[in-house]
Amino acid sequence: MANTITAQDIETQLRDELGLTENTSLIAHISLPALGAVEGGERAIVTALLAAAGTVVMPAFTYQTQVIPQVGPPDNAIRYGTGDQINRKAEIFRPDLPVHPDCGLVAEVLRRDAETLRSTHPIFSFIAQGAHARHVLASQTRQNPLAPIAWLEAHDGVVLLMGADQRENFSLHLAEQRAGRKTFTRWALTLDDIEELPNIPGCREGFNAIWIELVEMTTVTHIGMGRCEVIPLEPLLRYTEKRLRDNPNFLLCDKPSCLSCRTREK
Numbered sequence: 001m002a003n004t005i006t007a008q009d010i011e012t013q014l015r016d017e018l019g020l021t022e023n024t025s026l027i028a029h030i031s032l033p034a035l036g037a038v039e040g041g042e043r044a045i046v047t048a049l050l051a052a053a054g055t056v057v058m059p060a061f062t063y064q065t066q067v068i069p070q071v072g073p074p075d076n077a078i079r080y081g082t083g084d085q086i087n088r089k090a091e092i093f094r095p096d097l098p099v100h101p102d103c104g105l106v107a108e109v110l111r112r113d114a115e116t117l118r119s120t121h122p123i124f125s126f127i128a129q130g131a132h133a134r135h136v137l138a139s140q141t142r143q144n145p146l147a148p149i150a151w152l153e154a155h156d157g158v159v160l161l162m163g164a165d166q167r168e169n170f171s172l173h174l175a176e177q178r179a180g181r182k183t184f185t186r187w188a189l190t191l192d193d194i195e196e197l198p199n200i201p202g203c204r205e206g207f208n209a210i211w212i213e214l215v216e217m218t219t220v221t222h223i224g225m226g227r228c229e230v231i232p233l234e235p236l237l238r239y240t241e242k243r244l245r246d247n248p249n250f251l252l253c254d255k256p257s258c259l260s261c262r263t264r265e266k
């Protein structure tokens with residue numbers, strides 16, 4: 001088919017149009033359906049990314065490990081004692097637990113690659129491959145689930161969005177935390193425990209409000225049918241933190257029923 005793109009096409013565009021090099025460290029958020037027909041599907045995207053960049057990081061989150069306790073800290077955007085069904089279905093975190101479908105199928109294909117490493121946070125693990133994979137992942141702790149984003153920021157890292165909008169741009173949570181926005185406590189099943197996990201970020205449904213303001217720091221192209229962009233983390237986080245300090249309700253969603261956003265409203 002004339003409109004089908006290949007791994008080679010994608011790699012070339014990532015290099016020539018978005019400026020990726022073998023020195024680039026990136027965190028990628030990818031919606032394959034938004035790109036249209038790609039020969040080889042998810043695997044082709046993974047191949048192109050690993051060829052075009054030096055270090056590739058993706059979220060490999062596992063929301064399916066979460067349980068809801070009977071009681072817990074107040075103002076935590078959770079309805080305690082309502083977890084009977086969720087708790088029964090919850091899965092124990094293990095290094096080979098599949099990525100939650102919300103993170104996209106490309107992440108799951110990267111996770112299955114033999115060269116891929118994974119961090120061990122029971123809900124917010126990341127996967128990585130490439131020169132700095134080990135260092136990025138080792139930065140994460142139970143106390144500091146967003147540390148891999150800070151690591152990338154400190155090493156000239158970038159965010160790559162492929163067919164994804166700012167609601168997928170998980171790095172914006174780090175700017176929220178730096179600006180003093182409240183985080184939450186969550187609980188997850190591990191092999192021998194129910195772990196209490198602090199500093200968990202909230203809802204992302206309002207993140208597109210910043211999109212237009214990022215134009216000057218963003219490199220944009222189209223790959224297949226999808227808008228793709230690269231945003232350097234350092235200016236992204238600096239700018240977003242300032243916006244949030246100036247307007248503490250910026251980037252919250254407007255759903256009246258959103259416990260996460262309504263709890264953090266000022």
Ligand SMILES: [Zn+2]
Nearest residue numbers: 203253258261
């Ligand atoms: Zn919300």
